[in-house]
Amino acid sequence: MLKIVFGDVENSIYHPPTYFDNTYEDEWITNPLSVQMIKDIDKSEVIGPRVIDSPVLGSISVKELSGGVKTLMLMAFDESGKIFNASACGDNCAKWICNIAKEKDLTINLHHVMSFAEVSGFQAEILNTGKIVNSYDEYLAETVKIKER
């Protein structure tokens, strides 16, 4: 289940890419989910846990991956209980956030209204108001009420 909290919240990481750079595990990079996400978002191939092949930047280290894909990997694999700021992710990460939330309870922080327009069957609990939204339309309508966004 996806849970979203807008605005400043305790136990959140405002800039997940920096947190990722200092906490990630090698095994995250070669996990099949990560390989798919890196291919989709960064258009890059995972060669090994420490090397990725980027079509623009060439051979890059893990730390040169995009902020969005680093944040997604934290959402998928981090077990600290921290809430990650999904405003570090572009709208092209939205479907992956929802995919991860299908496998586990995932709470994300947002400081903007992210578009989940491309996600079919979108559902989430908006923690600011306690409402469960069962569509993207309902999500947009609910965000109007949230001052913290």
Next chain:
Amino acid sequence: MKGKYHICVQNSRIRYEFEIKRNITIIRGDSASGKTTLFSMIESYNRLGEDSGIEIVSKKECITVNNATWDLVLDKHNDSIVFIDEDSPVIKSQEFAEKIKNSGNYYVIITREDLPNLPYSVDEIYGIHNSGKYADTKRIYNEFYKLYSVSDDYDKKADIVIVEDSNAGYEFFKNICSSKVSVISAGGKTKIRELVSKYTDKDILVVADGAAFGSEINEMYLDMQKNQRTKMYLPESFEWIILRSGLIDGNRIATILDNPEDFIESSEYFSWEVYFNKLLVKETEGTYLQYSKSKLNSSYLNDKEKNRILNVIKIIIGIICD
């Protein structure tokens, strides 16, 4: 700072080229589009210069600041183009807004967040467009003569016109709209979205000052993509419309309006709408067209004057008039 600046940042693998012409430019968009790479390259060049292997071509110095040092760095720079990445929550603070308000710098802010403390234009929100090794910036929100619509139905009549302000602009639109159209004042840009949400079964035209509407447009655009019955007309400001009409010294004013970046000093005007208001007030002082934002001079509603203004906004005449 005034003017438009062409900037090129490159290394052996990638080249960015773009133009900056207002005090606040926003860069946002999909992950992995190259935003942070651009910032990192400028930061490396700041530290090491040409020894970084990076080349920057720009008539103004490009610098970067972070959340810890922004205050001290900005104290030392007053004629630079300042880049700020998304890891700096200070950009949302009133303290930051006050600091940059009378600054002689231009600011390029990489963020997906809406920044209501900063008056940035809808025209200066860009994504990075990549084509292999080359990258440039592309406006995120596409418009047709300042009219923003998701559907192609540009002439569909509006049931309701929502005007951002409650002053001269509101009075003008109230006068020119068809009697079948309800004209409502939102009382400020931050109230527009909530007001629109109350009329989802109506065809709505929102009229607001594009020069400072940047913080509102992301959410408005998402709503418009779901409810295509809402359109937005976002000229720079109501005062810009009057200046564009040619009622006041046509050629000289037209020169200013065609390239406002060459005339508007960023340290004096936080947003271009403030400049256009001041210009209009100054140019009409002591004349029959004397302008005040708080109350519309009735001369602007005389046929000749009104028609000159209508000619500027002709893209929306079919939507709001009989």
